[in-house]
Amino acid sequence: MSAAERLAAVTERIAAAARRSGRLPQEVRLIAVSKTKTSQDIQSLVDLGVNDFGENQIQEALDKCAQFRETALNWHFIGHLQSNKCKFIPGNFSWVHSIDNEKLVRRIAQANRQAGASVNLLLQVNVSADPAKHGVPSRELFSLVEHILELASDKTQLRGLMTIGYRGASDDERRRSFAALRRLLEQCQQRFGESMTELSMGMSGDFEPAIEEGATMVRVGTALFGPRD
Numbered sequence: 001m002s003a004a005e006r007l008a009a010v011t012e013r014i015a016a017a018a019r020r021s022g023r024l025p026q027e028v029r030l031i032a033v034s035k036t037k038t039s040q041d042i043q044s045l046v047d048l049g050v051n052d053f054g055e056n057q058i059q060e061a062l063d064k065c066a067q068f069r070e071t072a073l074n075w076h077f078i079g080h081l082q083s084n085k086c087k088f089i090p091g092n093f094s095w096v097h098s099i100d101n102e103k104l105v106r107r108i109a110q111a112n113r114q115a116g117a118s119v120n121l122l123l124q125v126n127v128s129a130d131p132a133k134h135g136v137p138s139r140e141l142f143s144l145v146e147h148i149l150e151l152a153s154d155k156t157q158l159r160g161l162m163t164i165g166y167r168g169a170s171d172d173e174r175r176r177s178f179a180a181l182r183r184l185l186e187q188c189q190q191r192f193g194e195s196m197t198e199l200s201m202g203m204s205g206d207f208e209p210a211i212e213e214g215a216t217m218v219r220v221g222t223a224l225f226g227p228r229d
């Protein structure tokens with residue numbers, strides 16, 4: 001299958017899932033997860049109109065950001081972020097999906113002030129309490145949000161929540177964890193106001209149930225680019 005055919009198939013499945021849940025297809029943002037893929041692979045999707053790309057390794061991501069500097073793409077950092085790498089975020093990434101502690105926010109906010117750049121943050125929640133995964137446990141979420149909102153500014157905004165479906169989970173368990181993330185976002189909105197609006201959930205294997213449960217961003221790699229080596 002060509003890149004165009006894969007993109008058309010994914011876009012159609014996103015639109016159908018959005019309609020099933022009573023939403024408009026354009027309410028779901030497709031993030032093409034380009035980790036391990038080449039600049040040519042990325043360029044083929046850029047040529048087809050894709051603007052949002054996700055990467056999970058900082059060095060690989062920075063190389064790609066530099067190569068596409070002139071193209072004005074939105075880069076999303078979706079991997080585990082070490083605090084000594086936060087200085088690379090401003091000017092390169094417009095979104096970080098994997099915030100799971102206060103220190104990262106403090107460092108990014110400081111780097112943003114120095115660079116005069118801005119970035120949108122999502123908190124990664126470990127909804128399934130999978131010990132092998134990064135992310136904030138659900139029970140610690142509200143206190144972390146409260147602290148992060150104190151550090152946030154117009155240049156460093158907390159915009160929503162992200163989760164990664166547990167690998168070994170059944171379809172039902174995955175859907176339940178997506179629904180749980182949506183309820184957590186609703187509770188954040190009740191407690192802290194409406195500024196958090198985004199739900200980043202769903203990958204190649206589960207983006208349809210994620211959209212049905214309210215995803216506003218889906219992170220899709222394999223279904224767009226083919227398998228990674």
Ligand SMILES: *Cc1c(COP(=O)(O)O)cnc(C)c1O
Binds near residue numbers: 033079203219220223
């Ligand atoms: C790799 C990755 C994806 C995309 O996974 P696919 O199954 O290839 O769609 C999404 N989210 C995160 C955090 C990832 O690391």
